[in-house]
Amino acid sequence: MINFELYKVFYLTARSGSLSKAAKELYITQPSVSHSIKLLEEGLGLQLFARTSRGVELTKEGGVLYTYIEQAFNFISLAEQKMEELRSNTSGEIQIGGSDSLCKHYLLPFLESFHREFPGIGINLVHGTTPEIVRSLKEGKIDIGIVRLPVTDEQLHVREGITIRDCFVAGPKYRELAERDVSLEELLNYPIILFSRNSSSRRFITKQFLEQGLVLEPEIELGSVDLLIEFAKIGFGVSFVTREFVAKELEEESLFEVKLKAPLPSTRVGIITLKSVPLSAAAAEFIKKLEGGSGAEGAAANPA
Template identity: 80%
Template sequence: MINFELYKVFYLTAKSGSLSKAAKELFITQPSVSHSIKLLEDNLGLQLFARTSKGVELTKEGAVLYSYIEQAYNFISLAEVKLSELRNFSSGEIKIGGSDSLCKHYLLPFLESFHEQFPHVQINLVNGTTPEIVKQLKEGKIDMGIVRTPILDDQLQVREGITIQDCFVTGPKYRELSKHRVSLSKLLSYPIILFSRNSSSRKFITRLFQEHGLILEPEIELGSVDLLIEFAKIGFGVSFVTKEFVAKELEEGTLFEVKLDVVIPSTKIGIITLKNMPLSNSAAAFVAKLEKPAD
């Protein structure tokens, strides 16, 4: 039988880095905390903590154990929140992971209408790349993630959202590129501006060039879509962006689309959640809003 109380003592001690702080939070004595940790170490046959001048710190083995116990505590806390929301739909919290660009250009209208419908539901946004969002979802730190597809993971349920189309854009300095179709090889003779290496859009366009025997090496790498847009506008080069996210700039003529002689495949935005993990009422309502076709 697993003694969950021992793991609770271990978790709070590791989190605080102090036997006395853990004892205070558990409403027990410090010797009781030490005894519980010793008992857990004896059961596992490993040393979990090392004493320091400031308290205690995890050993290598203790750090491995903590990574699992932390996830368990996240899921327990999440379960309590979801049960509370089952009793009262007028309140609650939704934690959503996504990139800055998807939050701003895709999620914002949905968030606005959802907030009008459920003003007492708190919405927390967590920014990150797709791998970071998947990690946080599996650790129970967020309810759902908004990412670009395809994404293949047996632990995840992927619901498809809208279709998006990527393209290259430039400002007035390289406007001549928009007047005729451009080959991939010719495009490489211009300064290319791309999102960071870990982004799904960066991997997507890199694969397209590789399929045509070309290596795509950007002159500038940036961490946000807004910067990609602004750098293209002021003449730093040609940026790779989602066309739907620069519709206003293209219409106003502050950006110009560079049309290629090859087709850039369209992609979809996906709503990812953990399989076999029920959503709270508020989270389920938000997912339903994302899945609902636009009027």
């Protein structure tokens, strides 16, 4: 086992790209940093850094090592944070990952309620697609992930949250689609607007079309649910969204739900955590709120 301190020197040097900056952060001399890196390279039998005019940069082998060491330091920092949170449930921070739409339309009422009850606990939100959230969880960058199910991974503990229903919506230009039953095949005759390819909602609707032998090719791809809503409103086409997230627009009739001959199956929101990492008291309390549906008043907590 190589001395852990050598990995610490390696990590800080790689992160800063500078021997002098690492030395300053470690409160040691620059020659000491160089010596530690040399010892680590000799122990591993690989060159980890290459000198440049601006400092040092990782070699290919050093880059591979860094991906693992970075995760280790993330978990160490997380462990220290959890110890502080276990000592006192009045401070600390919860790292939560989820998509923009889930954060805005589902999480917000719970965050408001939790903040009122525990004002000393900070909340940091990390946005991303389901694969990105799962990766962040495994790398120790977040405590809790909020994703669309299904998610199958033996390393994860998956709790089921609310049921959500997806639908196609259109603005006044295509209002006639809300006044008669439309098949998925017929819907392909209209411009379709979808979320990015790596999103779980995109995979879900693509699967529904494939099961009927249909290939879904959108005319427009967007990276934001808010843009999906706005593009449908002004007549660019028919957007695929979560119904609970456009309840206001449907009520105001700035959007109309497309009437499908065969309703789409509902899906659920999932609350994911790592099985191998104990939750802090604060994170456990937040999950309890999610499971109990005890967020602030609003349709996101109890969708119609």
